[in-house]
Amino acid sequence: MPSNFSRREVLRLLSFLSAGAAGVGSVPFISSLVNKANAQTSSVYVRENIATFMQSPAKIAALREGVRVMQSRSSNDPTSWIYQANMHGIPRNESRRLTAWGTCNHGSFFFFPWHRMYVYYFERILRQASGDPTLALPYWNYSDFPDQRPLPEPFRNRLLPDGSTNSLYVEQRAPGINQGTTALASAEVSYSAAFQRTNFFHTSSGQQSFGGRRATSSMHRGSGGGLLEGRPHNQVHVVVGGSNGWMRQVEMAARDPIFWLHHSNIDRLWGRWLSLGGGRANPLNDRDWMDDRFTFFNENGDRVTMRGRDIIDTVQQLNYRYDDAPLGNQMLVSGMSGAESSSQAAATPQLLATTPMNNQQMLVELREAPVTLTLRFPESQGYRAFSNRTSAVSSLTLNVEKVEYNPRNSIPYEVYINLPQGVPPDRNSPYYVGRLALFAHPQKATFSLDISEAVSELQRLNLITGDSISVTFVPPAGEVNVLQRTDRARQLPGVVRFERVTITTAN
Ligand SMILES: [Cu+2]
Incomplete structure (x- = not known):
């Protein structure tokens, strides 16, 4: 019990x-x-x-x-x-x-x-x-x-x-x-x-x-x-x-x-x-x-x-x-x-980690190949939240900001946190946090995924260290061909674009 x-x-x-x-x-x-x-x-x-x-x-x-x-x-x-x-x-x-x-x-x-x-x-x-x-x-x-x-x-x-x-x-x-x-x-x-x-x-x-x-x-x-x-x-x-x-x-x-x-x-x-x-x-x-x-x-x-x-x-x-x-x-x-945690009282979500924003407003583009982005902790508090297992931060959200996609034809990318270079992506590994699931998602809105469970497991396994954290988007096996085929036939963009990735405390 x-x-x-x-x-x-x-x-x-x-x-x-x-x-x-x-x-x-x-x-x-x-x-x-x-x-x-x-x-x-x-x-x-x-x-x-x-x-x-x-x-x-x-x-x-x-x-x-x-x-x-x-x-x-x-x-x-x-x-x-x-x-x-x-x-x-x-x-x-x-x-x-x-x-x-x-x-x-x-x-x-x-x-x-x-x-x-x-x-x-x-x-x-x-x-x-x-x-x-x-x-x-x-x-x-x-x-x-x-x-x-x-x-x-x-x-x-x-x-x-x-x-x-x-x-x-x-x-x-x-x-x-x-x-x-x-x-x-x-x-x-x-x-x-x-x-x-x-x-x-x-x-x-x-x-x-x-x-x-x-x-x-x-x-x-x-x-x-x-x-x-x-x-x-x-x-x-x-x-x-x-x-x-x-x-x-x-x-x-x-x-x-x-x-x-x-x-x-x-x-x-x-x-x-x-x-x-x-x-x-x-x-x-x-x-x-x-x-x-x-x-x-x-x-x-x-x-x-x-x-x-x-x-x-x-x-x-x-x-x-x-x-x-x-x-x-x-x-x-x-x-x-x-x-029963009392952390649900309304408060502004706090930014813990982010990919850099560049001045040209360039969008990150996801296509056929995996893309890894590095998120930095702008303040020591963000770092503490990840490095300290006993941290008070109980709820973490991964945000992909201002996503543009083709609702009929875009890859449901797998999302991994801190996937080491050379390690094959595995959806049953502790690095995996879920899909970039753009279903009924309004254009240019922020996609959010709760990653609390995955992060505490990575902390438990000592797989989060250092002053940055990475997020990798991987096209699922077999989906790239689908994208390329329809891309050519219908001239659809197929790709997913977004502005930046952040991790925030959720409230
Ligand atoms: Cu449904």
């Missing part, structure tokens, strides 16, 4: 697991849920881990059939595959602007509620299309179990053993994903940084939170994404999508069937975060978050609207729950250290 759980947190976690409920804050509420769950078990849909779900050929067959039937419908039909995907984003070659198309929310605190509503109605449509009244959407649990980090097997092959088409397969994925040889890495799927935060939203520009910056209305591509939206959400999008696959583009992502299992998992992690207590709560006093209306379609093709206040309790309001992960998993435990 982890010693850094408070007794109350443990009790809440246990209540949560026994109720199987997501997103409830107070203990009396939980017990009423337990009763309800016991009384009505048969009517509550259970979203299962795909690793469990796929043990049942009948369930996989129902999932495939639901997807196939939706794909066979006309794109003017709101219950069709393409109509639903276009609600997330509208492809550039599409001239129609149908109701609710292009309305996904990223980069603000509407990210979680909007995607919960979106997945909820999609699941209802899918169930009806499948002909199986018991079908619930599974989730892809890449975070908790390392052996579940390759793309789930039912999604990998174009054809099924009987020669028919596999509706869960798409070709438009990164190299190695459909072979199962490229698995997600721990640094790409960790939710530790996000789970340590106890604040749902951040209000000032430098502050961070679990769920994103406050907004007063729908935000298609905001620059205030929460920590969980950054990792694992954006990381998984670009690792699966690669340089120009569907998952890496907002406009195409929801055409890949794995999108829905990815977002089912993101939705599950929201409930897991809430269940940890310690002040973690939904912004129930925020009128915009609670009352702004978003438009969807139900399984009959009827237009419906939903508000935040309609989706807070998935069991009581939406009739589904997650089978949920066991208590003793390592990431959950490690994610809790320092959860």
